[in-house]
Amino acid sequence: MHKLLRDFEGSNVETPTVDPARIRSGIDRIHVEAALALNLHGSFRKAADALNMKPATVNRRIRDLEFLVGVPLFERRHRRAVPTRFGKIFLRQSARMFVDFHAMVEGMRRISNGQAGEVAIGYYGPLGAGPLHSLLLNRDPQLGEIRPVPVEFASGSLFDALIAETIDLAIVYGPTSQFRGESQVLWHERVFAVMPQGHPLADRVSLRWTDLVGEAFLLSHSEPSDEVRNFLFDRIRPQGRAPVIVEHNVSLPTIFRMVRAGQGLSLCLESALADSAQGLECREVIGAHGPELVPASACWLPEHQNPALGRLLSILRRKHGLAVVRGVAAA
Template identity: 35%
Template structure:
């Protein structure tokens, strides 16, 4: 004797409204359809669930017991349907997000906060890893999207240009240049640059090689925090993206780097797989397109 959850849902609505007509209107179906389905349920159960009269309907003793014991099934069905619809619209579910830049401030942090405000039911799974690992995770479907420094490159999948950030120099607070508001690349010719092997260290190193003919730099297999610790201790200077300067490090000050054309900047891009149909990804991409539109010529 199989009773469809849909029939129970109709019966719950009829009991709530005390009327087949009002229950059908609330559910958006024809009254005849609702009445027929409830009659089919009663036939299968072999008992009357409702007493019918010209003034409406009310539960029989058997009907009241049936709906009381099956209410959790109806509630579960309603929750399941609502959750499925929300996930289909990208308003619930999960978004796997890869990055390696700082989240202490800047556009990346602001974008994630705005997404959380718009879609609070979407769980964001954060993955901080090296550039090569992020691309590998994208290819294998372990990530939905990754934010990576540099202009969009011709890679497997899709990409879009996002924002750019100023490149800052981190100096010991006792450094003679620390009193300057702006530091020029030429001021740093004799400095020792401390960089990380970890991203975005290699890209900052490449920029350094372009700006200075023969810079002296030491690459460490260390985190940004450890590099800043060495700077504060007076072992050298370093480069950092603008979003990272809100993190305070003892003995370290940050100054804007410029050349003859103005501030030096580093760009960011988003990457995702073209066959990824996660609705939460689609909504996050729309948010990025809204916040960082492609400039029109």
């Protein structure tokens, strides 16, 4: 079923052009149903009972079918009907066709009511661990036949991708006030300072912003989020010194390698910790009111019609339990 549903959802698959008038055979579904029932039950009477019709009607439909196909499909042996060599071929192929057709109809119904289908989820940043990793990469039994499809973007492109309908849902870190659709905070991630082994601050279990005054910070243009970047200005500048920030157009793993080489410290969300390799120390940053947290919000446009999205959002709400608001993430 999963493969069939993925085939249904393949928006880039071109639909073949078929002229039904040129392939018309005159064979009706009722003819094939009669043949399948006769093969299953072995007699015209039992097949008629199963189809809620008279044996003579079943017999007539089998004869009409044999005429239309052009070959005998059954041998009449006393009270039993046995498929001929041609009949076995016809029954095998038509049974496959009926099973596939039934699966297609059931699959379309499940997609239309949101029980199945694909949801394209846009994100940015690492997927090393945490709720985003679980959502995109771990199979959740609660989702049933709904399949999240990860689509990675630069952090500033997610809202454009939603508008263009490239994705159905975006996971955004930090404020979503710029977004004019709907959003919901799903979880929060803690902020960590990353430093090379042997750094004097590595002796502490956690760090406060005052501990980080005077340090140079290496940041990626795309990772972490603007919210994490703003921490350096909002928390360190009030200490009396502007933070030293050097931004590079590289990925976060490359930033970690630069930190390991002693070029500075960095900040990251806890989901990125799995990408930090040997030679680094990570310490949680504590603010005035406790651990520094960055919200991760789901953002979507309600006018985009994907029934599976609604069901996915319902599951996420049950897991994370926060209210939906328009245009801004719930606190």
